[in-house]
Structure formats: C-alpha cells, structure tokens
Amino acid sequence: MNSTLPPLEEIAMIRFITGAGRRHPIAVLVVWLLITVAGFTLGNAVFARMTTTVGTVPGSEAQRGAEALGDAKLAPPVITAVVSGPPASTPAFRTAVEAAVTDLRVIPGVVAVSEPFGPTAPAAPDGRAVVLDVELEHQGDLLANRVADRIRDIGDTAGVTVAVSGGPLTDAEFNEQATSDTRRAEIISAPLLLILLLIVFGSLLAAGMPLLIAMVGVGGTFTALLGLSFVTDVSIYAIQVTTMLAIGLGVDYALLMVSRFREERATVEDFDEALRRATERAGRTIVFSGLTVAVSLASLLVFEDPFLRSIGLAGAAVVVIDMLAAITLLPALLRLFGRRIKPVRRVQGRAVPSPWWHAACSARPCWSRSPSWPGSWCWPCRPPAPAWTPATRSRCRPAARPVNWPTRWPSTSRTWVGRAP
Structure with missing residues (x-):
C-alpha cells in the first residue's frame, strides 16, 4: 500500500x-x-x-452568582458624573449644574438625580467639584447616551470639566x-x-x-x-x-x-x-x-x-x-x-538566497556547494553581528580561511566557504 x-x-x-x-x-x-x-x-x-460580557458557563459558580445577584433585585444602573472647576459658590458654576439637574429629571427613563449642593451632598474638600448620581430604569444605550450628553453640556461653562462613567457607558x-x-x-x-x-x-x-x-x-x-x-x-x-x-x-x-x-x-x-x-x-x-x-x-x-x-x-x-x-x-x-520582481541570484546554476549583508563581498559569492564543509560560515561573511565593522568588510575581499560555524540553513549540501587567496 x-x-x-x-x-x-x-x-x-x-x-x-x-x-x-x-x-x-x-x-x-x-x-x-x-x-x-x-x-x-x-x-x-x-x-x-x-x-464585554458574553455570558457564563452553564452550571458554573459564576452563573450561580449572577443568578443570585439578579434575584436580589439590586439598585438600577447608575451614571455618575464628577463636575469640577471653580468653587461651587461661583454663580455661573452653580447655575450650570442646577440647570442640568432640572433637565435630567424630566428625561423619560430617569428614576432619580442626586442633589449636587447641600450639607449632605458629596463634594470635594476645597469645594471645587461636585458629584451627580443619575439612576436609570434600564441599561439601554440610548437613555444612557442622552443622560451623558446632557451632563457633558455642563462643560461648556468656562473653566468647568466633566467626567462621566458607569452603567451602560462602561461598555461604550x-x-x-x-x-x-x-x-x-x-x-x-x-x-x-x-x-x-x-x-x-x-x-x-x-x-x-x-x-x-x-x-x-x-x-x-x-x-x-x-x-x-x-x-x-x-x-x-x-x-x-x-x-x-x-x-x-x-x-x-x-x-x-x-x-x-x-x-x-x-x-x-x-x-x-x-x-x-x-x-x-x-x-x-x-x-x-x-x-x-x-x-x-x-x-x-x-x-x-x-x-x-x-x-x-x-x-x-x-x-x-x-x-x-x-x-x-x-x-x-x-x-x-x-x-x-527580480528573481533571486543564481550561483553555479542554482537559485540561492542573496542576503543583504553580502553586499560587501564584491568578488565571487561566498555561497557554494561543498560536502566537505557542511554547515560552515566564511567568518567575515557571517550574518550581521556587533563585530561586523569596516575592518571585517575589507577581509571579505581577499577572503579568509573558513571556520566551522553552525547555521540555520536546513540543507547540509549548502555551505559558506572562504575564497582562495
């Protein structure tokens, strides 16, 4: 067979x-x-x-944990924004934030919006940043994007920067x-x-x-x-x-x-x-x-x-x-x-590679067939190394005695040999 x-x-x-x-x-x-x-x-x-979430392995511990979280009926998704800039007492800053809060509360799908100002409201110690928490009915991208766009509009006020994250925005x-x-x-x-x-x-x-x-x-x-x-x-x-x-x-x-x-x-x-x-x-x-x-x-x-x-x-x-x-x-x-496209060069009737580091060898090529020297290099013409200098380049012309040096070429019938003096 x-x-x-x-x-x-x-x-x-x-x-x-x-x-x-x-x-x-x-x-x-x-x-x-x-x-x-x-x-x-x-x-x-x-x-x-x-x-970013492609589900869990059926019957795995991760799936059981996800089902437990679902049964717990946790709080709805929340988008959190940090609005920073001038002190909160600045009229322009306060007006821009309060206008945004008013607009957010009338958007369909928004459950609640936290109060940014007041004694219990989270704020930076220096009073230059306030936090807005917006609770949503669902994880819909359209609702989250609409809320995020309105909050980012606060940044149009001079000197105010806005960072928004959380909820469906994380996937985005x-x-x-x-x-x-x-x-x-x-x-x-x-x-x-x-x-x-x-x-x-x-x-x-x-x-x-x-x-x-x-x-x-x-x-x-x-x-x-x-x-x-x-x-x-x-x-x-x-x-x-x-x-x-x-x-x-x-x-x-x-x-x-x-x-x-x-x-x-x-x-x-x-x-x-x-x-x-x-x-x-x-x-x-x-x-x-x-x-x-x-x-x-x-x-x-x-x-x-x-x-x-x-x-x-x-x-x-x-x-x-x-x-x-x-x-x-x-x-x-x-x-x-x-x-x-140029073909590879030919030596002794055979098509052989032409490494770019061979350019220094101006006489006949170093590549030839020599069964007596399997896997050997002409030392000056070996692949590039830190020792490859103008001095070693000049040695390529009169040629040097071949030295056994392991190569990566698979065929033992192809060898690197030195040129006769």
Whole structure:
C-alpha cells in the first residue's frame, strides 16, 4: 500500500484555485478590493455590536452568582458624573449644574438625580467639584447616551470639566478603547512591516505585496466579525486577537509565495510556468497551514465558555480569509506585476538566497556547494553581528580561511566557504 502523498499535478483543487487568480487577475483584484473597502467602512460597525460580557458557563459558580445577584433585585444602573472647576459658590458654576439637574429629571427613563449642593451632598474638600448620581430604569444605550450628553453640556461653562462613567457607558468605553487600540496597532505596524520587508526583498513592489495581503486580511476580519455578531455574541477582546492573526498570517503566507516565485523565476525561463509552479506549490503549503490553524482555533468551540467560543469562531474565520486571499489575490498580483520582481541570484546554476549583508563581498559569492564543509560560515561573511565593522568588510575581499560555524540553513549540501587567496 502506497502511503505517499499524491504528486502536485494531481491536486486539482489547488491548481484550480490558484489558476483562477492567474487567469482572471483583474476580476479577482476587484472582488478583494470590494471586500477590503467594505471591511474598513461597513465593517467598522462591528465595534458597536461587540460586548464585554458574553455570558457564563452553564452550571458554573459564576452563573450561580449572577443568578443570585439578579434575584436580589439590586439598585438600577447608575451614571455618575464628577463636575469640577471653580468653587461651587461661583454663580455661573452653580447655575450650570442646577440647570442640568432640572433637565435630567424630566428625561423619560430617569428614576432619580442626586442633589449636587447641600450639607449632605458629596463634594470635594476645597469645594471645587461636585458629584451627580443619575439612576436609570434600564441599561439601554440610548437613555444612557442622552443622560451623558446632557451632563457633558455642563462643560461648556468656562473653566468647568466633566467626567462621566458607569452603567451602560462602561461598555461604550471598552468599545472606544478597542477601536483606538486597533487603529494605533495598524498605524504603527504598517511602516515597521514595510521596512522589514524592504530589507528582506530589496524591492518596494515585492515588499508591498505581503503588506497588502495583511491589510486585506484586516478588512476581511472586520467583515467576518460583523457577520458573526448577528448570529452570536462576539467578545470585544476578539478584535485584538483576530487583527493580530490577520496581519501575522497575511504577511507569513505572502512571504512564502513571493519568495517561492522569485526562486522559480531564477530557474525557469518561462514566466507563466514559473508563476504556475510557485503559486501551486506555495499554495499547497498555505492551504495545509491555514486549515491546520483554523481547525485548531475552531477546537475552542468544544468549551462551554462563551468567551473562548467567541475567540475560536472569529479566529477560524479570519484564518480562512487570509488563506483565501493568499491563494487567489497573490497569484493575481503576481500575474500583473510579477515581471517587475527580480528573481533571486543564481550561483553555479542554482537559485540561492542573496542576503543583504553580502553586499560587501564584491568578488565571487561566498555561497557554494561543498560536502566537505557542511554547515560552515566564511567568518567575515557571517550574518550581521556587533563585530561586523569596516575592518571585517575589507577581509571579505581577499577572503579568509573558513571556520566551522553552525547555521540555520536546513540543507547540509549548502555551505559558506572562504575564497582562495
């Protein structure tokens, strides 16, 4: 019985999916563009639909505690505001606060409003801050926002600052923080990724493709989370986890395919054949990796904790989106712009990596095949280290005696050797 995997040519699914991107690059590009635009526009509504509480495990101690609190019929939700500024005896300050209290008491759904002034009213020792407690009938967002907006209007008075929190506003603050954190992560990570990819590829076009796949993954993440929020509760913390996965896997998969394409271009003269080999072979690895990660994350669904289920479901959806983008959008981009991407250099008829730190070696390359020196480095041409100085650069030209040095290259038939004097 032959237990070996079928040859690549027999894997029709990979060939069909990657071939669609190669045959119809414009159509594939338009589809993913629409998905990304929808994700960054309509998908932003997901932040308002996410929740900080996704329930408790049935039969758990936490659920019994929540039921006990519900049976106790605790006080209704309360919004608390601290109004600070000039002394409370200032006429303008006192008038603004009292007008707000009057308006709050006539809002439908407001049960009671505390008295901000008086001998029993809570106030700062110096008299420059007062506290307002507003009791609500329910946890509705509309009511809470209306009350909070009216209290914040007190801040229009010169020198007065207002801080409002509590009740349903707490969830809104969590959502706002998650939104700002996600945007900050995207703003910071995008330039850093571009710099690192430029170092790896040495080409703006090749470096931009992994970054583009990462951005498509983030846009698809928002769309997937928005769709999931209509069928189940999605934790607000899922946005950070899924965004991290979208960026990381998008760059990882794109790096794999673009690197494979550059290698194939160095060994295959025909552009179409090099593109087919790269997309099908790298696509097979990407599909296997993506399905493995997606199934692993989906295993969180077996737990009864709603929070873990939320993370597992959202994470699996994001991995599938990144995987599909890598095996459809990347072949389309390589079809359109692949001729401008330089292949890796060739040494002795073989396509080999060209590390950027090799630029100092102006004579023949240090990379060659030498079974007698498995896993060895030419010491001056080893990867960058603090000892890499202009003095060691000059040693690369006349070359030095090779020194055994462990490498991270998996093949023992590829070695670093010194040049003959």
